[in-house]
Amino acid sequence: EVQLVESGGGLVQPGGSLRLSCAASGFIFSGYAMSWVRQAPGKGLEWVSGISDTGAGTYYQDSVKGRFTISRDKSKSTLYLQLNSLTAEDTAVYYCAKAQGHPTAAYYFDFWGQGTLVTVSS
Amino acid sequence: QSVLTQPPSVSGAPGQRVTISCTGTSSNIGAGYDVHWYQHLPGTAPKLLIYGNNNRPSGVPDRFSGSKSGTSASLAITGLQPEDEADFYCQSFDSSLSGWVFGGGTKVTVL
Numbered sequence: 001e002v003q004l005v006e007s008g009g010g011l012v013q014p015g016g017s018l019r020l021s022c023a024a025s026g027f028i029f030s031g032y033a034m035s036w037v038r039q040a041p042g043k044g045l046e047w048v049s050g051i052s053d054t055g056a057g058t059y060y061q062d063s064v065k066g067r068f069t070i071s072r073d074k075s076k077s078t079l080y081l082q083l084n085s086l087t088a089e090d091t092a093v094y095y096c097a098k099a100q101g102h103p104t105a106a107y108y109f110d111f112w113g114q115g116t117l118v119t120v121s122s
Numbered sequence: 123q124s125v126l127t128q129p130p131s132v133s134g135a136p137g138q139r140v141t142i143s144c145t146g147t148s149s150n151i152g153a154g155y156d157v158h159w160y161q162h163l164p165g166t167a168p169k170l171l172i173y174g175n176n177n178r179p180s181g182v183p184d185r186f187s188g189s190k191s192g193t194s195a196s197l198a199i200t201g202l203q204p205e206d207e208a209d210f211y212c213q214s215f216d217s218s219l220s221g222w223v224f225g226g227g228t229k230v231t232v233l
Contacts, residue, residue: 047223107215111167112167
């Protein structure tokens with residue numbers, strides 16, 4: 001059974017940093033691309049960042065480029081998202097999602113975690 | 123403002139058929155990129171409903187179906203059931219943004 005468990009969310013001040021983790025199990029982690037998707041309060045789903053199966057390719061939404069960094073650890077079957085220079089607009093539930101499909105542009109997300117809440121406030 | 127446009131809400135009585143539209147542009151759906159659909163209940167993990175425009179993952183009832191034409195796509199739910207009440211999102215790829223995009227979401231209410 002595929003499981004994705006996010007952690008690391010919490011309350012952080014504007015300008016602060018946070019690192020989110022997503023522990024994966026039930027599939028060959030190194031064989032799949034992964035992504036982070038967020039949902040701000042009262043808003044819809046928004047793709048944030050993605051990483052290829054090998055980690056060689058990383059992708060970001062324009063609003064987080066230069067501030068967020070996605071990475072993965074094959075030995076720990078864990079996906080990460082480093083969040084820096086946070087603003088109130090980054091407040092959201094962050095979901096990690098397993099990508100499926102080929103080629104890259106055809107990716108869809110077949111399994112999702114339960115999410116971790118990031119609140120940016122003073 | 124989402125790149126893909128969905129109606130904010132649709133509703134129907136139990137047993138009825140409802141459709142949710144997803145309108146894009148020439149840089150996403152119109153460029154030939156696949157459309158996928160998700161069902162989301164607040165506080166839970168989103169669930170893949172349709173992939174590759176019209177394919178259902180194992181376990182998804184055949185009451186759910188997808189289609190795509192030109193710059194738009196649609197999700198149809200036939201035989202609407204109370205447990206179908208949720209938010210539904212379309213998703214595709216956008217070449218101008220070089221990233222994956224979602225619609226704004228549609229809340230389905232069963233009357």
